[in-house]
Amino acid sequence: MSETALEGAFTPSVLHRATVVCGRVALLLAKRVLMLFVLLAVVFAAIQLLPGDAASATSDRGESAADIAARRHQLGLDRPVWIRFWEWITALPTGNLGTSARGQRVTDLLSAPFPNTILLGGTAFALTVVAALALGCWAAARPGGVVDRVIGLASTAAFALPEFVVSVGLLLALSLWTGWLPAATTTSADGSPASWTMLVMPVLALAVPQTGWNTRVVRAALTDQAKAPHVEAAHLDGLPSRRILLRHQLPGALPAIATGIATSTGMLLGGAVVVETLFNYPGIGTVLAGAIGDRDTPVIAGVVACAGAVISLVLLLADLIRARTLGARP
Amino acid sequence: MSTTATVLSQPRPRSWPRILPRVAPGLLLTLFGLLGPLLAPHALDQPITAPYAAPDGSAVLGGDQLGRDVLSRLLHGGGALIGSALAVALIVTALATVLGCFAVLSPTLGRWAERTADIAILLPPVLGVMLIALAWPGGGRLAVIAAAIALGTPYAVRVIASAAAPLTASGFIEAATASGEHLSHLALRELLPNLRSTVLALFGLRFVEAVYVISMAGFLQLGPQPPAADWALMIRENAPGILLNPWAVVAPSIAIGLLAVSVNLAADALAPTTAGRAVTTR
Numbered sequence: 001m002s003e004t005a006l007e008g009a010f011t012p013s014v015l016h017r018a019t020v021v022c023g024r025v026a027l028l029l030a031k032r033v034l035m036l037f038v039l040l041a042v043v044f045a046a047i048q049l050l051p052g053d054a055a056s057a058t059s060d061r062g063e064s065a066a067d068i069a070a071r072r073h074q075l076g077l078d079r080p081v082w083i084r085f086w087e088w089i090t091a092l093p094t095g096n097l098g099t100s101a102r103g104q105r106v107t108d109l110l111s112a113p114f115p116n117t118i119l120l121g122g123t124a125f126a127l128t129v130v131a132a133l134a135l136g137c138w139a140a141a142r143p144g145g146v147v148d149r150v151i152g153l154a155s156t157a158a159f160a161l162p163e164f165v166v167s168v169g170l171l172l173a174l175s176l177w178t179g180w181l182p183a184a185t186t187t188s189a190d191g192s193p194a195s196w197t198m199l200v201m202p203v204l205a206l207a208v209p210q211t212g213w214n215t216r217v218v219r220a221a222l223t224d225q226a227k228a229p230h231v232e233a234a235h236l237d238g239l240p241s242r243r244i245l246l247r248h249q250l251p252g253a254l255p256a257i258a259t260g261i262a263t264s265t266g267m268l269l270g271g272a273v274v275v276e277t278l279f280n281y282p283g284i285g286t287v288l289a290g291a292i293g294d295r296d297t298p299v300i301a302g303v304v305a306c307a308g309a310v311i312s313l314v315l316l317l318a319d320l321i322r323a324r325t326l327g328a329r330p
Numbered sequence: 331m332s333t334t335a336t337v338l339s340q341p342r343p344r345s346w347p348r349i350l351p352r353v354a355p356g357l358l359l360t361l362f363g364l365l366g367p368l369l370a371p372h373a374l375d376q377p378i379t380a381p382y383a384a385p386d387g388s389a390v391l392g393g394d395q396l397g398r399d400v401l402s403r404l405l406h407g408g409g410a411l412i413g414s415a416l417a418v419a420l421i422v423t424a425l426a427t428v429l430g431c432f433a434v435l436s437p438t439l440g441r442w443a444e445r446t447a448d449i450a451i452l453l454p455p456v457l458g459v460m461l462i463a464l465a466w467p468g469g470g471r472l473a474v475i476a477a478a479i480a481l482g483t484p485y486a487v488r489v490i491a492s493a494a495a496p497l498t499a500s501g502f503i504e505a506a507t508a509s510g511e512h513l514s515h516l517a518l519r520e521l522l523p524n525l526r527s528t529v530l531a532l533f534g535l536r537f538v539e540a541v542y543v544i545s546m547a548g549f550l551q552l553g554p555q556p557p558a559a560d561w562a563l564m565i566r567e568n569a570p571g572i573l574l575n576p577w578a579v580v581a582p583s584i585a586i587g588l589l590a591v592s593v594n595l596a597a598d599a600l601a602p603t604t605a606g607r608a609v610t611t612r
Contacts, residue, residue: 035445035448035449035452036452038449039449039452039453042449043453043461046461046465047461047464047465153595156594156595156598157594157595159594160538160542160590160591160593161587161590161591162541162542162546162549162562162586162590163546164545164546164562164565165565165583165586165587165590168565168579168583169587171572172576172580176572176573176576263451266451266452266453266454266455267455269454270457273456274546274549277549288460289550292460292463292464295464295467297464300460303457304457304461307453307454307457308452308453311454312452315451
């Protein structure tokens with residue numbers, strides 16, 4: 001067969017398929033972006049409706065009302081809300097998050113700590129995915145067995161625990177009693193944690209509660225799939241149960257698992273703020289704590305925008321996994 | 331677009347003798363937390379030992395960062411946390427149950443509920459609490475309670491709606507619709523009474539979630555302010571002295587941990603036995 005014949009046979013369908021896939025991806029992306037936009041609009045509006053603003057919160061003692069009014073003008077707070085929102089939101093895609101109440105660029109404030117938080121949250125996320133899939137599959141391998149009940153009870157107990165309670169337990173066990181790991185994080189010159197050992201406890205503290213929740217999600221999704229006709233057929237065909245679990249149940253359960261795990265991104269990022277405070281980790285937690293004291297709206301809005309973007313991205317990935325699995329089997 | 335992971339429970343036979351042992355620890359601990367202040371041996375805010383003093387005869391759990399009795403503060407510190415978590419759980423469950431019943435019957439309202447939950451998920455709870463506490467300086471505990479309600483309701487509405495969805499296709503709802511009953515009658519008189527076990531389980535889970543959000547806010551010093559005794563605040567305040575008197579940090583951690591875990595196990599025991607599909611995919 002010549003090359004031209006190949007092209008003639010395949011190009012239109014491949015092209016068509018590519019267009020359909022791109023269209024579907026674009027649609028999912030557009031939906032997520034729209035939701036993020038609405039969230040940011042709501043957050044921005046809520047902040048504006050509050051009594052007091054950054055100009056009065058950062059004022060020094062003894063500043064007159066005229067001084068505060070002058071700073072309000074300088075920070076642009078005397079212009080209509082919707083103009084400021086529009087300027088802020090159109091600048092976001094260019095990486096400009098606005099100016100903090102103290103006159104620094106929010107992007108500069110967040111550029112060093114945000115990657116650290118992403119490193120912490122991302123590692124915990126990866127650990128959660130692996131642990132939840134492993135434990136969930138192990139529990140589902142023999143429903144109602146001892147392993148299933150122990151994992152069920154442990155995961156129910158684990159997902160109720162706030163991260164800082166887990167942190168205190170880890171701190172006692174791994175640092176104070178055994179002395180294996182450093183209790184607080186020290187940073188190297190570039191502002192990142194000096195050693196990977198400092199990541200161990202914060203990552204575990206974040207991963208334990210989320211693993212508890214997601215193990216239940218995985219277990220429940222696998223149980224749902226166990227009733228599917230093709231799984232029952234595989235059992236009747238006498239296939240080994242491990243093979244049925246991994247090759248027949250797991251693929252069908254994947255969309256529900258992906259969405260379940262994706263929804264814990266927000267909890268991971270939120271928990272990271274708390275855990276960072278306890279372990280003195282150089283992430284956005286420290287920046288946020290300062291920003292709250294100053295009522296520094298642009299900084300907090302910037303953090304909400306960054307966190308929202310990360311969560312949207314993970315949810316988009318889950319959407320794609322769903323679309324792929326459900327699209328292949330209509 | 332929307333997948334609800336209502337991980338409630340596996341179907342299992344349900345009877346009171348089976349459930350009671352699993353619910354009792356949560357109930358007892360809640361009661362203990364609320365009655366704790368009556369048992370406290372020392373005043374809440376009077377230093378009686380050296381800062382971070384080790385446990386001895388007069389202070390069983392030692393002293394905190396100002397030398398106040400850890401045990402007394404521990405007994406005082408749970409009531410407000412449990413009380414506000416109960417309030418949040420009650421209000422969220424009530425709101426979500428009513429809204430969820432309406433949402434599942436009215437497509438427009440249902441779409442709104444879906445969209446709100448989709449958007450609310452983009453805001454991590456901690457950031458949401460920070461925003462509302464910021465919006466309401468001096469709001470203290472009330473601000474945190476308001477935040478927990480606002481952030482918890484959208485997801486809870488979705489849980490109720492997905493549990494109620496199969497019911498709307500059942501005969502008695504169709505019969506009531508055909509006989510021209512009003513939407514509120516359908517939602518509150520026909521649908522609601524059939525969701526008892528889902529509502530009970532939701533209440534338990536919301537209580538756990540409320541303990542989580544409120545204690546996290548306390549830890550971030552957003553809710554109760556010093557010198558108030560609060561378990562989460564105690565952990566934050568006494569963390570620097572963990573080497574000198576570990577009990578000042580460990581005791582409130584154990585208290586929060588026990589409360590969260592026991593209530594969660596109780597909620598799990600109360601979960602509907604006919605959960606059907608545990609993970610609803612739409």
